[in-house]
Amino acid sequence: xxxxxxxxxxxxxxxxxxxxxxxxxxxxxxxxxxxxxxxxxxxxxxxxxxxxxxxxxxxxxxxxxxxxxxxxxxxxxxxxxxxxxxxxxxxxxxxxxxxxxxxxxxxxxxxxxxxxxxxxxxxxxxxxxxxxxxxxxxxxxxxxxxxxxxxxxxxxxxxxxxxxxxxxxxxxxxxxxxxxxxxxxxxxxxxxxxxxxxxxxxxxxxxxxxxxxxxxxxxxxxxxxxxxxxxxxxxxxxxxxx
Numbered sequence: 001x002x003x004x005x006x007x008x009x010x011x012x013x014x015x016x017x018x019x020x021x022x023x024x025x026x027x028x029x030x031x032x033x034x035x036x037x038x039x040x041x042x043x044x045x046x047x048x049x050x051x052x053x054x055x056x057x058x059x060x061x062x063x064x065x066x067x068x069x070x071x072x073x074x075x076x077x078x079x080x081x082x083x084x085x086x087x088x089x090x091x092x093x094x095x096x097x098x099x100x101x102x103x104x105x106x107x108x109x110x111x112x113x114x115x116x117x118x119x120x121x122x123x124x125x126x127x128x129x130x131x132x133x134x135x136x137x138x139x140x141x142x143x144x145x146x147x148x149x150x151x152x153x154x155x156x157x158x159x160x161x162x163x164x165x166x167x168x169x170x171x172x173x174x175x176x177x178x179x180x181x182x183x184x185x186x187x188x189x190x191x192x193x194x195x196x197x198x199x200x201x202x203x204x205x206x207x208x209x210x211x212x213x214x215x216x217x218x219x220x221x222x223x224x225x226x227x228x229x230x231x232x233x234x235x236x237x238x239x240x241x242x
């Protein structure tokens with residue numbers, strides 16, 4: 001059964017994002033919807049000796065309301081890649097696997113990307129490879145799929161040949177499962193409990209960027225990500241027991 005998940009391209013995503021990806025045949029990066037400023041699309045958290053710190057990508061915003069994610073331009077005047085890389089170095093240079101990944105990661109982050117979606121997708125692709133996930137990635141902006149909300153999701157699933165849609169659990173409250181059912185697409189909901197792993201700087205802090213996991217745990221990263229997975233996704237009421 002071909003399984004598809006759909007998520008917005010996030011900056012340095014958390015572990016659950018990659019667990020969702022790992023359970024799919026195709027993971028669609030939803031860059032054809034309106035950007036949500038000051039969201040996970042442009043920022044994420046790392047752990048430092050002083051505590052949790054937000055890393056935020058500066059964006060051009062003046063006069064650019066209601067932009068689609070694919071069109072958002074990065075404000076290159078602030079030199080953010082160098083600042084983020086320096087902060088990551090100071091925070092993780094003593095992590096066991098930092099030296100192994102630092103140069104390759106830095107080349108992607110500092111690759112001169114002009115648009116937020118291009119940067120995020122490049123980073124997601126790099127993390128996917130570094131973790132050993134073989135799921136296919138696709139961009140919604142390059143697919144023939146229209147509609148609003150659930151209609152758009154159904155259209156994207158159809159364009160990808162999906163037989164099952166694996167949804168983030170927060171979508172259960174508003175997702176119109178009937179639209180999927182009428183197209184012969186089963187709906188399941190991602191189940192995830194954040195695992196613990198080795199971190200620097202004291203007590204464990206969950207829900208950080210996956211960069212924290214990779215620098216600290218290296219090749220164990222995907223095994224740790226999978227360890228937080230529920231025994232099985234929970235299905236919609238017409239597709240099995242919840």
